Amino acid sequence: MMQDTKKTTIVIGAGIVGAATAFELQRRGRQVTLIDKGEPGQGTSFGNMASIALDFAAGSGPSTWRKMPGWLLDPEGPVWLRPAYAPKIIPWFLRFLAAGRPSRLRQIEDAGMSLSAPALGDFRSMLQAIGAPELMTEEGCLAIYETEAEFAGDRGHIEMMQRYGFEHSVLDNAGIRDLEPSLSPHIAKAVLLPNNKSIRNPYHLVLKLVDAAKAAGAGFVSGAVVTIERRAGGGVTVVLSDGRRIEADDAVVAAGVPTRAIAKSLGEPIPLETERGYHTQIMAPGIEMRYSVIWPARAFMVTPTAGGIRVGGNVELAGLDAPPDYRRPRVLVRHAQRALPGLKVEDAKDWMGHRPSLPDTIPIISASSRLPGVWYATGHGHLGLTYSATTARLIADMIGGITPSIDMAPFRINRY
Template structure:
């Protein structure tokens, strides 16, 4: 069998979206993944297309909250003691990315990618036959005091400057949008332009089916390294197997930096381990996604149930899961949504690939222009998947990228 034009490494939502976009440019494409489609973060995320979430995680606001959060081992942000030394260099880069000038730069870059991703999304959903899975229910961020709302206002002002619509609410206004909130939440902000997908795993599997129906191949193979060769790239996989293609897209999520090392590239990718519990659909009458920002988690309505999840555990790829984090979030959700039925939940932990400045790596490898990186989206892989796919397809076909991608350079560190 002839070598494909492109091999995409990674069968998550970013990799499969890029593979479909490459097919749309007339390229033959194979996808390689060690476990198959939707096996990682694409299966267990909150299901949001968070196009209004333009502010980077690396910001002065998170620095103010971090010391308090880190004191709680089950809180919104934690670093397991066994991993603290290893992550110290990443944390230093994160701290540097929180300076006002860098936050402003990252916000501008993030906004451009968000705008592109939103513009690309609905045509992509129509093309892949998945448009019926799109929901436009908005998002409600809730606050426990007027002081907490006031502390959030600079972020909302930044969104307003980028044309993002929202409205601040009192308790009565919140109850009209989402009944059943505990009275401790006195203020909120509703963002109507917040989209979601009915089932993130089902969506990613549907993309895989569409890709195959158009002649694409998905192969289970654990990639260990890449080697530039004349006219293409050789892929080295576990067990001594090899594959070749004219170009390669590396979209292996939290594992991408390990593969990039084979090209001599040291990219400071870390893993935000996310936890959630998915309850049955009748667990609560949820009408919009609710964000409990002060506690670092969200509650989302999916077709498969009510998902309670979030938080950040900077613990790498190898430590065992700590499902007490899921249990802590569920206990809070019960207190915050008194009518929530907490029984028969399914717990999950997944890896979010995150770079210190909260921007993904999108661009060519230093060692060869035939390898294109597309990873490091943090909490925003689903959100930015269609936009990233457009940029990857532009690079694969030597077209000018739809937006300036200098800020996403894999070599910026």
């Protein structure tokens, strides 16, 4: 009887990044075990804005610095900081400011766009591989500006898209109404982003990926991971909170914000913070939309997804344990109704999730600096869905000894 010599890999985290990574590794011939403390896709990936957002934008920078004081003082602004959490976030915030230095900003943009460039192609390939190409729409996204001043205020981002050759076109009021009649006639300008596609149901996508991985032979274990140990004979042992120990040749940590605690247990702390995001899923919106819509000045998005229309975005800084503040999505809905005057809020449900965010906006896609056999895929912030297929491919390449197609140095875990 021949002995099974498949290499084994544990993937920790069954959100979009972990599910994509588990599927990619399994189809490349690894024997994968996917671990999550909950059900697949029930965490942050359940409530994302369903957008393949290729137009990477660094979070920090001079324009952000100028706006930040006003945002923090505005109860309906795009960034909310709970006063009790302010002392805890100061170290992260100082790193965030440092990431916006002009010399560093171009490096961050180069890194982000190096992930964006292959993301749509990688995503299409992933959907084809799981037999679900229909989960992606062919319509793009409209970035809207209520005034010429708002449009001018986003000039830096538009110039960045031009610099990297990112396809886009500027529309006037008449052009906006031709594409999306539901938008307010008071919207002065829009930028059409034709390659920023949407996913018809991001939760269903995670389930499809997990099912495809299982169909190829992957296993699933329910449990919370507390640490990873190096085995004396090679490989790793993943330790669960209930004392179970699961051995493998490699482990990929793609657990979102809880990755922070796992990394700390391995002696490599990372400045991973939660940007709490809210959405309202409206199942009887009273309007139809073809395109997703983003309003940069108000930092929110409206997407037709999951059988209705989803309104979400903005950032709340309050940590993992504070209860949700559901006044926040009410603000977003009011903003959405300003952009979409016919939008009704019937058969609606609010949701809150934890984006895993790093102060320089770009994720960690890296081998551990301390423990051979451990890999990280975390900190994707607002772009977990966008970069999921590309991250999975890059991690699988590195584990398999293949030189990645892009420079991975900007994404290393010990860059801080």
